[in-house]
Amino acid sequence: MSKALDELVVVEICSEFFASLCGAMLGDFGARVIRIDDRSNPRSVDHDRDGMHPPERWNALDELAHRNKQSLALDLGKPAGREIFDKLIATADVFLTDLPFAEQAARGLDYDALREHKRDIIFARGSGFGPNGPDRDLPAIDELAAARTGVMPTLVQPGEPPVYTGAGQMQTTVMLAFGIMTALHHREESGEGQIVDASLLGGNMYSQSLDMQAYLAMKDDRFLEPVSRLDAGNPMSGPMYPSADGPWVTLAMPDTDKYWPTFAEVVGLDVDDPRFDDHEKRCGENRLEMMQVLDELFAKQPGSHWQKLLAEKQLPADVIQTYDYPVEDPTAKANRYILDLEHPSLGSIQSLGFPIYMSEAPARLRRLAPTVGQHSAEILQEHLGYSDAEIESFEQDGTI
Amino acid sequence: MGEAIALIRKEGVSKALEGIRVLDLTQWLQGPVCAQFLADFGAEVIHIERPVTGDGARGVRSIKALPVGDWNQYFLVINRNKKSIAIDLKKAAGRALLCDLAAKADVFLSNFPIDVLRGLGLTYEKLSEINPGLVYATNTGYGHAVEVNRPSYDINVQALTGIMTRQGEPGQPPIYLGMGSGDTYGGIMSALGILLALHQRRRTGRGQYIDASLYGAQLFMGAPTLQPFLASRNPFYARQQSRKNARNPLWNRYRAKDKWLFLCAENDDENWSKLCGSLDAPDTAGDARFASPQSRAENHVALVEALDSAVAKKPAQEWLERWRAAGLAASPIQNLKELSEDPQAWENEYLMKTHCNEVGREVEIRGLPVTLSKTPGSVETLGPELGQDTEILLMEALEMEWDRIEELKAEGVIP
Numbered sequence: 063m064s065k066a067l068d069e070l071v072v073v074e075i076c077s078e079f080f081a082s083l084c085g086a087m088l089g090d091f092g093a094r095v096i097r098i099d100d101r102s103n104p105r106s107v108d109h110d111r112d113g114m115h116p117p118e119r120w121n122a123l124d125e126l127a128h129r130n131k132q133s134l135a136l137d138l139g140k141p142a143g144r145e146i147f148d149k150l151i152a153t154a155d156v157f158l159t160d161l162p163f164a165e166q167a168a169r170g171l172d173y174d175a176l177r178e179h180k181r182d183i184i185f186a187r188g189s190g191f192g193p194n195g196p197d198r199d200l201p202a203i204d205e206l207a208a209a210r211t212g213v214m215p216t217l218v219q220p221g222e223p224p225v226y227t228g229a230g231q232m233q234t235t236v237m238l239a240f241g242i243m244t245a246l247h248h249r250e251e252s253g254e255g256q257i258v259d260a261s262l263l264g265g266n267m268y269s270q271s272l273d274m275q276a277y278l279a280m281k282d283d284r285f286l287e288p289v290s291r292l293d294a295g296n297p298m299s300g301p302m303y304p305s306a307d308g309p310w311v312t313l314a315m316p317d318t319d320k321y322w323p324t325f326a327e328v329v330g331l332d333v334d335d336p337r338f339d340d341h342e343k344r345c346g347e348n349r350l351e352m353m354q355v356l357d358e359l360f361a362k363q364p365g366s367h368w369q370k371l372l373a374e375k376q377l378p379a380d381v382i383q384t385y386d387y388p389v390e391d392p393t394a395k396a397n398r399y400i401l402d403l404e405h406p407s408l409g410s411i412q413s414l415g416f417p418i419y420m421s422e423a424p425a426r427l428r429r430l431a432p433t434v435g436q437h438s439a440e441i442l443q444e445h446l447g448y449s450d451a452e453i454e455s456f457e458q459d460g461t462i
Numbered sequence: 463m464g465e466a467i468a469l470i471r472k473e474g475v476s477k478a479l480e481g482i483r484v485l486d487l488t489q490w491l492q493g494p495v496c497a498q499f500l501a502d503f504g505a506e507v508i509h510i511e512r513p514v515t516g517d518g519a520r521g522v523r524s525i526k527a528l529p530v531g532d533w534n535q536y537f538l539v540i541n542r543n544k545k546s547i548a549i550d551l552k553k554a555a556g557r558a559l560l561c562d563l564a565a566k567a568d569v570f571l572s573n574f575p576i577d578v579l580r581g582l583g584l585t586y587e588k589l590s591e592i593n594p595g596l597v598y599a600t601n602t603g604y605g606h607a608v609e610v611n612r613p614s615y616d617i618n619v620q621a622l623t624g625i626m627t628r629q630g631e632p633g634q635p636p637i638y639l640g641m642g643s644g645d646t647y648g649g650i651m652s653a654l655g656i657l658l659a660l661h662q663r664r665r666t667g668r669g670q671y672i673d674a675s676l677y678g679a680q681l682f683m684g685a686p687t688l689q690p691f692l693a694s695r696n697p698f699y700a701r702q703q704s705r706k707n708a709r710n711p712l713w714n715r716y717r718a719k720d721k722w723l724f725l726c727a728e729n730d731d732e733n734w735s736k737l738c739g740s741l742d743a744p745d746t747a748g749d750a751r752f753a754s755p756q757s758r759a760e761n762h763v764a765l766v767e768a769l770d771s772a773v774a775k776k777p778a779q780e781w782l783e784r785w786r787a788a789g790l791a792a793s794p795i796q797n798l799k800e801l802s803e804d805p806q807a808w809e810n811e812y813l814m815k816t817h818c819n820e821v822g823r824e825v826e827i828r829g830l831p832v833t834l835s836k837t838p839g840s841v842e843t844l845g846p847e848l849g850q851d852t853e854i855l856l857m858e859a860l861e862m863e864w865d866r867i868e869e870l871k872a873e874g875v876i877p
Contacts, residue, residue, distance in 0.1 A: 243658060385692075
C-alpha cells in the first residue's frame with residue numbers, strides 16, 4: 063500500500079518533545095525523517111528535567127517522539143560534518159527544528175543558510191513564542207507558554223493553585239505539521255519554499271480558544287477568577303458531581319428541556335418538581351439549589367451504577383474515567399489509537415498509535431525510535447552516495 | 463531572519479490553498495474549526511447549512527450553556543473566510559444538488575453522525591464514485607472502525623480518555639481542559655489529514671476516506687502522561703500529583719505576593735546557585751539538605767515549602783526581573799485579561815482585530831496560530847450570513863440557469 067508522504071525527505075534538529083513529535087507524525091505517514099543527533103540537541107525526553115517523569119524500563123516518550131525516524135549522529139562543528147549536512151539538505155524537502163533564532167544564526171542553520179543548498183526548502187520551526195514580538199527569543203518550553211495563555215488560574219476550583227495540563231503543546235505539534243503540509247502544497251503549485259512557524263504560545267491559545275474568545279468578546283471580569291463547580295451557569299452542562307465511591311460524573315446536556323424528563327427519572331427527581339420544571343428555572347432562579355440537590359443525589363450511588371444507567375438511557379453524561387479505561391477499550395484498539403506492540407527486548411508493550419485514519423495510506427509503525435547514530439553509515443552510503451572508505455574515515459575522526 | 467519571516471501584507475500575495483474547494487457539511491465546533499484552518503489559507507470553503515435555522519451554532523445563545531456576548535463570536539469566528547449555501551437535504555433534489563457540488567469539489571468534510579450521512583446517501587462509496595479524486599473526511603466521535611452509539615460532546619469524550627482525572631491537586635475534582643479543547647484539537651488533526659490526502663492525490667490521482675475523531679485526538683492530547691502510563695502502567699501517571707510533591711522543586715509553580723509564577727529550571731548546581739543568589743533566603747541557600755541535585759530531589763517536599771515562603775515575600779515582577787538577570791527561565795501565570803493585552807499574542811497575529819457586521823464595529827478574535835512567511839493566512843470576513851452565497855455558487859460552480867434556480871426555490875430545496 064502506498065504512503066501519503068512517499069519520497070518526502072525531512073531533516074530534523076529538534077530537542078523538545080512537541081517539535082520532535084511533529085517529525086514522527088510525518089514519519090508515520092511515510093516521510094523519510096532523518097534526525098540529526100548532535101551533542102547540541104539532546105533529546106529532552108531522555109531525562110526527567112521537570113521531575114514529573116520517573117525513569118521507566120522503557121523511555122516511552124522518546125519512543126513516541128522518534129518512531130519512524132532514522133538517526134544520523136553528526137558533529138556539525140567539524141567541516142566534514144557540515145559538508146555532509148549540506149549535502150543532506152540538498153536532498154531534503156523539509157528542515158524541521160526548534161533551535162532558537164540566536165543559535166540558528168550562530169551555527170549557520172538559519173533559513174538563508176539552508177536555502178543556499180536547497181532553494182525551495184520548507185523551513186519549519188517549532189517555537190516557544192512565535193517569529194515576531196519582544197519574546198521571540200524565549201526558550202520553547204511548554205510550561206512557559208502555557209503560563210501566558212490565561213486559563214491556568216481558572217480551570218481549577220477557587221483557592222487552588224493554577225494547573226498545568228501539558229495539552230497545549232500537543233496542539234502545536236499538529237499545527238506545525240499542518241503548516242508544513244500547507245507550505246508543501248504551495249511549493250507544488252509555485253516551486254517556492256518558505257518558513258513555517260508554529261509556537262507553543264499559539265498552540266496553548268487555541269487549546270483554550272472558546273474561553274479566550276468569550277473573554278475577548280465580553281471583557282467581563284468573571285472570566286478571570288475560577289468558578290466553583292457548584293456555581294455553574296447550567297446545572298446539567300459542565301458541572302461535575304462525585305459518586306458514592308469516588309468517580310465523578312459529568313453532564314453535557316446544554317439543552318436541558320430536551321433531556322429533562324429522562325434525566326429527572328435517572329437521578330430520581332420528579333419531572334414536575336416545581337423548582338426545576340423548565341429551562342429558565344433550572345438555569346436561572348433555582349440553578350444553585352439544583353446543583354446542591356444533584357450533588358446529594360449522585361453521591362448516593364457508586365460510579366458503576368451511574369455509568370450503566372446513563373449509557374442505557376443514551377444521555378450525554380459520563381463517569382469520568384482514569385487512564386485504565388482506554389488501555390482496555392476495544393474501540394481505542396480497533397481504531398489503532400492505542401497499539402499493542404511486540405518490542406524486541408521488552409516483549410509486549412502498549413503505545414499511543416495514530417490519531418488520523420487514511421483509507422488508502424494508513425499510518426504505520428515501520429521502525430521503533432533509533433538509538434543515536436543507528437543509521438549514520440546507511441544514510442551516508444545509500445542516501446548520499448559516500449564510499450565505504452570515506453565512511454570509515456568519518457567514523458574514525460568522529461565526524462559521525 | 464527576523465526580516466525573512468516578517469509578515470507579508472500586500473496586495474496580490476498568493477494564498478497557499480487557493481483553488482482547493484471544500485464542501486463543509488459541518489456543525490458546532492470540531493468540523494467548522496477544521497474547515498476554518500483550510501479557509502484561513504485560502505481554500506474556498508462552502509459551509510452547507512439547512513435553510514431557516516442553519517448550523518446549530520447560529521442559535522448558541524438559546525442554549526445558555528455558553529456565555530456569548532452581543533455578537534455571536536462562537537459561530538462567526540470558526541466560520542470566518544467561508545461561504546454559505548443553504549440546501550434542504552431532506553429533499554431528494556437537495557441531495558442531488560450536493561452530489562453535483564461534490565463532483566466539482568476537492569474535499570467533502572462532515573462531522574454529522576455516520577448514520578445520518580448514510581441516511582442522506584452521502585457515503586464515501588457514493589461520493590467517490592461521482593468524483594474519484596474527492597477527499598472524503600469525517601470527524602466522528604469515536605473513530606471510523608466501530609460505530610459507537612453514544613453522544614460525543616467534547617466533555618463526554620474527554621471524560622473517557624482519563625486525562626481529566628489526572629489534573630490538579632489530589633482530592634480535587636477532575637479538570638476539564640477548557641471549553642472545546644478536544645474539538646479544536648480534532649479539528650486541526652482533520653485539517654492535517656485532508657492535506658495529507660491531497661498531497662497523495664498528486665501522485666495517485668485518487669482521493670480517499672479520512673477520519674479524525676474526538677476520541678483519537680483527545681487520547682493523543684494526553685500523550686505527555688498517557689504514553690508513559692501505557693508503557694509502564696505506573697499509577698503515578700494516571701493520578702493527580704501535588705505541586706507540593708514536585709521532585710524537581712526548581713520546575714514548579716510558586717505564588718509571589720501578588721500572583722503565581724512558573725519557574726522552569728533543571729535541577730543542577732548551576733541553576734541552584736543562580737536561584738540562591740536571587741532569593742534573599744540565606745537559611746535555604748545554606749541548608750545542607752539542598753546542597754546537591756540528589757539531596758534536593760530527596761528533600762523536595764521541604765524545598766518546595768522553603769521556596770513557597772521565600773517567593774511569597776516579593777511581588778511577581780521583582781522575581782521575574784531577578785530571575786531573568788540570573789538566566790533562569792520563568793513566566794508570570796497570566797489571566798485572560800493579561801493575555802488579551804500581551805504584545806506577543808498581537809505581534810504574531812495570534813490575536814487580531816476585524817470588522818463585525820453583526821454589531822457594526824471592530825471586534826477582537828483569535829487569529830492565526832500557524833505562520834507562513836510567503837503565503838500567510840488571513841481573516842478576510844467573519845462567518846457568512848445563512849445561505850448568502852446559494853444562488854451565485856449554483857450559477858458559478860454548477861453553471862445553473864436562473865430558471866432552474868427559481869424552480870429549486872419554488873420546491874423549497876433552497877430558500
